[in-house]
Amino acid sequence: MFKIEPTYSFCGKNIEAYEEVYVKMCYPKSRGFTELKAFIQNEGKIICKDCFEGRQNNN
Numbered sequence: 001m002f003k004i005e006p007t008y009s010f011c012g013k014n015i016e017a018y019e020e021v022y023v024k025m026c027y028p029k030s031r032g033f034t035e036l037k038a039f040i041q042n043e044g045k046i047i048c049k050d051c052f053e054g055r056q057n058n059n
């Protein structure tokens, strides 16, 4: 799967295994998934479900 820093871009929480995540990115001019993967690593922002839905829990 993706090798990205295992924290969320928004809240900085650790990403747990099998957690549902959202990736915010601009879709690249890409011809294949390999390029898409590289693009996510460079440009993608990983957002947890709470942040995505606008709910901020302060743990």
Ligand SMILES: [Zn+2]
Residues within 6 Å of the ligand: 008, 010, 011, 012, 013, 047, 048, 049, 050, 051, 052
């Ligand atoms: Zn979050």
